Amino acid sequence: MSERLSVFKTYKLYVGGKFPRSESGRVYEVTGSKDQDWLANAPLSSRKDARDAVVAARKAFGGWSGATAYNRGQVLYRVAEMLEGRRSQFTREVADAEGLSKAKAAALVDLTVDRWVWYAGWTDKIAQVLGGANPVAGPFFNLSTPEPTGVVAVLAPQESSLLGLVSVLAPVVATGNTAVVVASERSPLPALSLGEVLATSDVPGGVVNVLSGRTAEIAPTLASHMDVNAVDLTGAGAGTALATELEVAAADNLKRVLRPRTGEDFAATPGTERLTAFLETKTVWHTTGSLGASGSSY
Amino acid sequence: MTFEYAPAPESRSVVDIAPAYGLFIDGEFTEAADGRVFKTVSPSTEEVLSEVARAGEADVERAVAAARRAFEGWSALPGSERAKYLFRIARIIQERSRELAVLETLDNGKPIKETRDTDLPLVAAHFFYHAGWADKLEHAGYGHAPRPLGVAAQVIPWNFPLLMLAWKIAPALATGNTVVLKPAETTPLSALFFADVCRQAGLPRGVVNILPGYGDTGAALVAHPGVDKVAFTGSTGVGKEIARTVAGTRKKLTLELGGKGANIVFDDAPVDQAVEGIVSGIFFNQGQVCCAGSRLLVQESVHDEVLDALKRRIATLRLGDPLDKNTDIGAINSAEQLARITALTDQGEAEGAERWTAPCELPSSGYWFAPTVFSGVTQAHTVARDEIFGPVLSVLTFRTPDEAVAKANNTAYGLSAGIWTDKGSRILAMANKLRAGVVWSNTFNKFDPTSPFGGYKESGYGREGGRHGLEAYLDV
Numbered sequence: 001m002s003e004r005l006s007v008f009k010t011y012k013l014y015v016g017g018k019f020p021r022s023e024s025g026r027v028y029e030v031t032g033s034k035d036q037d038w039l040a041n042a043p044l045s046s047r048k049d050a051r052d053a054v055v056a057a058r059k060a061f062g063g064w065s066g067a068t069a070y071n072r073g074q075v076l077y078r079v080a081e082m083l084e085g086r087r088s089q090f091t092r093e094v095a096d097a098e099g100l101s102k103a104k105a106a107a108l109v110d111l112t113v114d115r116w117v118w119y120a121g122w123t124d125k126i127a128q129v130l131g132g133a134n135p136v137a138g139p140f141f142n143l144s145t146p147e148p149t150g151v152v153a154v155l156a157p158q159e160s161s162l163l164g165l166v167s168v169l170a171p172v173v174a175t176g177n178t179a180v181v182v183a184s185e186r187s188p189l190p191a192l193s194l195g196e197v198l199a200t201s202d203v204p205g206g207v208v209n210v211l212s213g214r215t216a217e218i219a220p221t222l223a224s225h226m227d228v229n230a231v232d233l234t235g236a237g238a239g240t241a242l243a244t245e246l247e248v249a250a251a252d253n254l255k256r257v258l259r260p261r262t263g264e265d266f267a268a269t270p271g272t273e274r275l276t277a278f279l280e281t282k283t284v285w286h287t288t289g290s291l292g293a294s295g296s297s298y
Numbered sequence: 299m300t301f302e303y304a305p306a307p308e309s310r311s312v313v314d315i316a317p318a319y320g321l322f323i324d325g326e327f328t329e330a331a332d333g334r335v336f337k338t339v340s341p342s343t344e345e346v347l348s349e350v351a352r353a354g355e356a357d358v359e360r361a362v363a364a365a366r367r368a369f370e371g372w373s374a375l376p377g378s379e380r381a382k383y384l385f386r387i388a389r390i391i392q393e394r395s396r397e398l399a400v401l402e403t404l405d406n407g408k409p410i411k412e413t414r415d416t417d418l419p420l421v422a423a424h425f426f427y428h429a430g431w432a433d434k435l436e437h438a439g440y441g442h443a444p445r446p447l448g449v450a451a452q453v454i455p456w457n458f459p460l461l462m463l464a465w466k467i468a469p470a471l472a473t474g475n476t477v478v479l480k481p482a483e484t485t486p487l488s489a490l491f492f493a494d495v496c497r498q499a500g501l502p503r504g505v506v507n508i509l510p511g512y513g514d515t516g517a518a519l520v521a522h523p524g525v526d527k528v529a530f531t532g533s534t535g536v537g538k539e540i541a542r543t544v545a546g547t548r549k550k551l552t553l554e555l556g557g558k559g560a561n562i563v564f565d566d567a568p569v570d571q572a573v574e575g576i577v578s579g580i581f582f583n584q585g586q587v588c589c590a591g592s593r594l595l596v597q598e599s600v601h602d603e604v605l606d607a608l609k610r611r612i613a614t615l616r617l618g619d620p621l622d623k624n625t626d627i628g629a630i631n632s633a634e635q636l637a638r639i640t641a642l643t644d645q646g647e648a649e650g651a652e653r654w655t656a657p658c659e660l661p662s663s664g665y666w667f668a669p670t671v672f673s674g675v676t677q678a679h680t681v682a683r684d685e686i687f688g689p690v691l692s693v694l695t696f697r698t699p700d701e702a703v704a705k706a707n708n709t710a711y712g713l714s715a716g717i718w719t720d721k722g723s724r725i726l727a728m729a730n731k732l733r734a735g736v737v738w739s740n741t742f743n744k745f746d747p748t749s750p751f752g753g754y755k756e757s758g759y760g761r762e763g764g765r766h767g768l769e770a771y772l773d774v
Binding site: 129130132134135136137138140142144149229243244247248250251252253254256257273280281282283284285286287 | 423439534537538539541542545546553555710725729734735736737738739740741744746748749750751752754755756758759761764765766774
């Protein structure tokens with residue numbers, strides 16, 4: 001009796017809560033760490049796919065940034081729950097992608113789940129840590145609060161296909177931004193599968209959009225897009241000509257730029273730097289004058 | 299009935315302007331390496347005030363090297379010692395504030411009322427506030443022992459010369475950085491007087507270096523490889539150019555750029571107070587303010603009432619000699635800026651907006667522009683989109699709060715906004731939805747060293763002032 005023939009998965013993009021193929025119809029071959037093993041054909045996203053993803057992210061921004069911090073925390077915790085249930089799938093995908101033993105890959109998946117939990121807990125604390133009242137010298141109540149920057153294009157790290165991806169993505173959406181993520185070029189499959197997790201985790205469509213393909217092809221479109229508010233250049237690599245080129249392009253509408261860093265250890269406990277990178281500070285002055293007989297408080 | 303005012307001039311004798319000034323590098327005044335100089339004039343009379351050395355690339359090299367040498371000692375000082383230097387500076391500024399106010403009014407053209415009552419008190423307050431941070435940085439929320447970045451290159455504009463210097467230098471020094479600062483070419487004098495304040499305070503040499511010059515000096519400074527931090531306040535166009543220059547480097551960048559602030563007046567707002575706020579929002583400092591309330595969004599039902607009251611009030615503003623203590627509107631800072639304001643307002647008229655100009659006489663010499671209001675403005679009009687940076691208000695209308703939000707946010711900028719209404723919940727809802735870094739409710743153009751200032755979108759990034767402002771100068 002012959003062994004059962006397995007069913008392959010068609011890996012697709014995750015844009016606007018749906019799973020489209022690349023509008024270009026293109027795919028590229030994804031291999032395991034030893035190059036010779038074919039794993040799948042991944043969508044080779046075009047510049048048009050990138051623009052579509054920005055439109056989806058912009059459309060989702062109002063609702064996601066307007067959701068309560070508590071609600072965003074619940075949703076991100078739900079992502080952790082869904083990922084936990086798929087540990088074996090992601091362990092296999094990460095092991096294949098990064099050439100790791102099952103045990104090492106499983107440890108990375110566990111860390112990834114825990115990373116979602118860490119950021120889920122941050123959503124309703126960051127404003128208290130960063131914001132506050134300012135004791136101005138006058139009859140005013142002056143309050144500074146952090147607000148999300150908007151649509152953030154994220155170039156996920158090339159080496160760490162799942163833990164690295166989540167480590168750069170989760171802080172962006174935890175603070176109320178929406179994201180267009182370019183997955184690791186060589187190892188996009190865990191990222192594309194993460195789209196399936198997000199789709200079943202109450203994350204509104206468009207809050208996270210995942211593209212696979214050539215970073216150098218898609219990233220310039222995102223870095224120069226006038227409706228993108230910020231870019232995380234991690235996946236462009238520290239000190240590369242591409243990173244510089246993208247930072248120059250980002251200046252066209254003064255995107256906030258998080259530069260790539262060398263030797264970033266995604267297994268380490270994250271600080272708040274990635275949370276604060278894509279926040280704006282809004283300061284509101286309220287008049288307080290006395291409530292005298294005149295009744296005027298101006 | 300016309301009120302006649304007797305002249306009430308502030309005396310110029312409190313300030314002694316030398317015929318020539320050098321660059322301030324490593325604690326000494328020095329000529330530019332290539333000997334170049336430029337003249338600075340009083341915008342209200344076109345009188346030449348002084349001749350100032352113009353820094354070139356070689357001078358940038360010298361100044362950055364001096365700041366680098368000074369960094370080691372300055373950053374190693376106990377915070378409590380750095381604090382005392384800054385407290386000294388704050389006190390000396392308070393002592394010399396009348397002199398500096400008159401100087402600023404002469405070099406900038408803004409009314410003495412503003413330099414005396416707004417600029418100088420805020421300058422001193424800024425140093426006083428940041429002095430206190432110098433030995434408390436571990437409590438600021440940036441880690442247990444936050445470190446300075448190194449040499450800060452700072453390029454500042456001409457609209458608040460000494461105040462912008464204070465916004466740049468006070469946090470930089472408090473956090474242990476050393477600075478090379480380039481003042482604007484039309485207003486170099488108060489920064490050079492500040493060098494003398496540093497001398498009186500006994501500040502170690504090289505901690506503060508001042509390089510007067512034009513755009514090329516600023517460009518050379520921000521591009522210098524020995525610089526660790528770049529801070530710029532000025533136009534969005536130059537800000538983008540600087541962002542491109544520092545791309546791919548380790549330099550930390552903060553930008554405080556242009557704006558097209560919406561001042562939103564609802565039908566329940568007390569009209570008289572709102573009118574005062576509209577006037578201060580757009581005519582303070584001749585409207586040469588990045589956070590000016592240059593777009594008035596007024597609810598349709600009270601449009602006529604507000605506009606009539608506004609014109610009545612504007613007609614009483616006194617334009618003229620900036621040194622006169624009764625003057626409300628001073629001179630435009632330069633011929634170049636006057637030409638820009640003139641061109642944009644001509645365009646506003648050509649595009650069909652209705653122009654009203656305050657009935658006031660303009661002096662025969664100097665650079666002047668009468669307060670101007672455009673009504674019937676649509677969102678497509680240039681005067682509703684471009685930053686004019688002058689005493690020109692564009693009036694648009696709205697019917698619902700949602701429409702007001704949509705119009706207010708319909709701009710590439712995001713620096714400031716104002717809300718005028720008697721209804722508390724509406725203030726909070728509006729403030730929540732406006733994409734701007736500073737929102738004033740039932741007030742406008744208020745500043746304080748404890749209050750972070752800075753923009754969303756193309757108004758720049760980073761904050762100045764408050765706990766938030768420290769981040770720009772710390773390695774975090």
